[in-house]
Amino acid sequence: MEDFNAANEIQDLQYFGEFGGVNPSISDSSTYTFLSAKTMFDTFEGNAEGCYLYSRHSSPMNLYLAQALAKMENTAAANVTSSGMGAITTVLLQLCKSGDHIISSRTIYGGTYAFLKNFLPPFQIETTFLDINDFETLENSIRPNTKIVYCESVSNPLLHVANLRRLSAICKKYKLKLIVDNTFSPLSISPIRLGADIVIHSLTKFINGSSDTVGGVYCASQELIDDTKNVNTGASMLLGPTMDSLRSASILKNLRTLHIRMKQHSHNAMYLAERFERDGLKVSYPGLPSHRDHELMKSMMHEAYGFGGLMTLDVETTERANALMELMQSENLGYLAVSLGFYKTLFSCSGSSTSSEIPEQERLKMGISDGLIRFSIGLDQDIERTYQKMRTCMQKTGVLK
Numbered sequence: 001m002e003d004f005n006a007a008n009e010i011q012d013l014q015y016f017g018e019f020g021g022v023n024p025s026i027s028d029s030s031t032y033t034f035l036s037a038k039t040m041f042d043t044f045e046g047n048a049e050g051c052y053l054y055s056r057h058s059s060p061m062n063l064y065l066a067q068a069l070a071k072m073e074n075t076a077a078a079n080v081t082s083s084g085m086g087a088i089t090t091v092l093l094q095l096c097k098s099g100d101h102i103i104s105s106r107t108i109y110g111g112t113y114a115f116l117k118n119f120l121p122p123f124q125i126e127t128t129f130l131d132i133n134d135f136e137t138l139e140n141s142i143r144p145n146t147k148i149v150y151c152e153s154v155s156n157p158l159l160h161v162a163n164l165r166r167l168s169a170i171c172k173k174y175k176l177k178l179i180v181d182n183t184f185s186p187l188s189i190s191p192i193r194l195g196a197d198i199v200i201h202s203l204t205k206f207i208n209g210s211s212d213t214v215g216g217v218y219c220a221s222q223e224l225i226d227d228t229k230n231v232n233t234g235a236s237m238l239l240g241p242t243m244d245s246l247r248s249a250s251i252l253k254n255l256r257t258l259h260i261r262m263k264q265h266s267h268n269a270m271y272l273a274e275r276f277e278r279d280g281l282k283v284s285y286p287g288l289p290s291h292r293d294h295e296l297m298k299s300m301m302h303e304a305y306g307f308g309g310l311m312t313l314d315v316e317t318t319e320r321a322n323a324l325m326e327l328m329q330s331e332n333l334g335y336l337a338v339s340l341g342f343y344k345t346l347f348s349c350s351g352s353s354t355s356s357e358i359p360e361q362e363r364l365k366m367g368i369s370d371g372l373i374r375f376s377i378g379l380d381q382d383i384e385r386t387y388q389k390m391r392t393c394m395q396k397t398g399v400l401k
Helices: 006-011 037-044 060-073 084-095 110-119 135-141 164-174 222-228 235-239 245-255 258-278 294-300 318-330 360-366 383-396
Strands: 077-081 101-105 126-130 146-152 177-181 198-202 216-220 310-314 346-349 372-376
Touching: 006 060, 006 258, 060 077, 060 216, 060 245, 077 084, 077 222, 084 110, 084 146, 084 177, 084 198, 084 216, 084 222, 084 235, 101 110, 110 126, 126 135, 135 164, 146 164, 164 177, 216 222, 222 235, 258 310, 258 383, 318 346, 318 372, 318 383
Parallel strands: 101 126, 101 146, 146 177, 177 198
Antiparallel strands: 077 216, 198 216, 310 372, 346 372
């Protein structure tokens, strides 16, 4: 992968507070005053650079965070939202109208699946779900009304890796937009540099990293960002998925340490995955040579940040998974909780949590078994000690003989 240091792009941004503070000042206002009526009119028309109208449209702190995230993803602009789903729904509703068609990876976050499968059809927007790396089927599924190909760079929860270069080539051939949710692999994968048009993140996860804030972002061309913020036709402006300025400030501070945290998350996940595999467990992690997409991810990633902090362990039954997770939590090895990117390890049984919106038959077709545990590996300093304690828990619950 061509060298690109997203961490440097973020670190090189310089914001001073209005009184010289090393952090930018937070504008704790919902509305902004104008020195002339004409400037207010120009701002409504989108022709007043640097002027703020109303915080549902934009605010200084949201703009600072958006600029940093655009630098991270190598796009001209970005817009932050109040949740990851707020980012996803804004982009899809901006680009698709009644009668349009979407092609999506079958293995995606349950909330995204439910939006595409259940929410959009009454608006006559249809989605075809498929193996995103089955390029022949994908091309055969393209219709005259297809507008978007949607995928996750590393999928939730199965950790399948999308071949973004191949997908980009197909999208350019048929004049489609390639939208990539990069939540699982910030810094490690740069979708725009691999040909994507729009990159989405749930900021709630690794980018914020402290499980205290919900947020989202979409990074794209200046034209698309402006379109979504248009006061008359913009999905972001009219649907109102606005991020609070105080939350933006919190995420911006945490973003500055993302490069350090991602290296440790990846290091710890690789350590545990290698040892669990040696123990004969059914573990999936893109950093393992046994992973189906190991070589593909290697060809796309920035090696300095590793293969990410997510791994899965299939223990076959829900009962066994629940027993293991409850014991690990009681032993202070992490928390039985959804989400990811926290300093402590988080684990959940995907079929009954983050993928529960997906019908059981479809989950099984995807490969999400009843006993599949998704781990978001934390920042443990002594990862060997963590491994030994986890191994003991696995022995006590019959996961490891």
